[in-house]
Amino acid sequence: LGGSSAPKFSRAVAALARASQANKSDDYGTARTQSVLAQDLFSTSGNHAGVLRSRFEQIFTAQMTRQSDECRQAATAAFAESERLPYAWLQIQLELEKGVCALLGEEDWGADERLSRHAMDRARQSNYEGLYLRALFFLADNEVGNGDLPAGLKTAAVALQSYWSGQAPAVRGYSLYNLLGSTPELATNRPHLVMTIWRESTALVDSEGDFLARAWAHSFAARADVTAHESQIAQREFAEAARLFSSRE
Numbered sequence: 001l002g003g004s005s006a007p008k009f010s011r012a013v014a015a016l017a018r019a020s021q022a023n024k025s026d027d028y029g030t031a032r033t034q035s036v037l038a039q040d041l042f043s044t045s046g047n048h049a050g051v052l053r054s055r056f057e058q059i060f061t062a063q064m065t066r067q068s069d070e071c072r073q074a075a076t077a078a079f080a081e082s083e084r085l086p087y088a089w090l091q092i093q094l095e096l097e098k099g100v101c102a103l104l105g106e107e108d109w110g111a112d113e114r115l116s117r118h119a120m121d122r123a124r125q126s127n128y129e130g131l132y133l134r135a136l137f138f139l140a141d142n143e144v145g146n147g148d149l150p151a152g153l154k155t156a157a158v159a160l161q162s163y164w165s166g167q168a169p170a171v172r173g174y175s176l177y178n179l180l181g182s183t184p185e186l187a188t189n190r191p192h193l194v195m196t197i198w199r200e201s202t203a204l205v206d207s208e209g210d211f212l213a214r215a216w217a218h219s220f221a222a223r224a225d226v227t228a229h230e231s232q233i234a235q236r237e238f239a240e241a242a243r244l245f246s247s248r249e
Contacts (some may be wrong), residue, residue, distance in 0.1 A: 006045035012038050016050070019057040023064070025210060031061045052082055052090050059097045064102065071101035088126045095119040096135060103142075113142040133159055133172040141179055149185055156180055170208040174217070177201035181220060191228040198224045201238075215244035 004008060018032035035057035043052030053077045062071035079094040099115030103107040120135035136159035144152035163173045180186065181197040198221035205217045209237050222237035 002044075003045050003047040003050070003180050004144075006047065008041045008044055009047070012041035012045075012047070012050055012054075015041060016054055016057065017239050019054065023057055023060050026212060028061045031057060035061065044091065048085055049087055049090070052085070052087065052094070054094055054095065056090065059094070059101070062100065063097065063100055066104060068104040071097075071104055072106075075101040088122065089131065090130060092119045092122050092126070092131045092135070095122070096131075096138060099138060107216050109142055109146055113139060113146075115143060117220075129162070130168045130172055133163055133168050133176075136162070137172070137175050137179065140176070144179065144183060148203060149183070155182070159197075164246060170204045174201055174204040174213075177204065178217075187224070187227060191224065195221070195224045195228045195230065195233075211247045215241050215247075218244060 014032045015038035019031045019038055022028070022031035022034060035054045037114050039051050039054035039058070042054060054073065059071060059074045059078060059126060061067075075094060075098040079091070079098045081093050082091045086196050093097040094116050096119045099112035099119070102115070116135050116138040120132060120139060123129075123135055136155055140152045140155035142152075143149075143155055156179060160173065161167075163176065168215035177197050177200050181194050181201055186197075187194050198217070201215070202217045205214050218237050218241035222234045222241060225231070225237055226235035242244065
């Protein structure tokens, strides 16, 4: 904002906003184009925060489209640059992205867990509640992925307690319920628990999520209902998922 008087600032912010919204809507082609444009516009006025924020959107796009080499290289470079600047929010986000990209490209669970823990500590110290929960989710996902289910469940429980006692965006709670509901061991041994987890999940995603996210959540909930032999509930959830998928089209 310190550079808001620059001639191209408003165009840069508008392009960045379009990139961010496109990433949230799974429109990754638009996200890439607009984030590159935003970076160029911010760069002409020497707005380093704007440049890094635009690069974050590019890295997120690469992550979601599974461009692992681009994701890893861009995240590593952007994180290193952020460390020389006083922008804690960007440092935390880029550190988390660096960990995710290491996991995508090389299945380096150790690096992802190490970076997630460090980002979690930074987020807690900086009072960024949403980023703290995002880091906890990554940590729980790593623990479950590494086969340490008890540790993953404990981390997820800590994160959910923090979520429900704070004011973080619904997506933070939804991601945690999604992780728990997708855990094979729980689906096999505790089908009614998983059904309840997805009920909580759909309630959250319905409050804020887009049509596609909501459709998938109701679809997963329906499958959990089937596993728990709750056919009538499953039929309602499948119908809602179909409605939402149709609305997306």
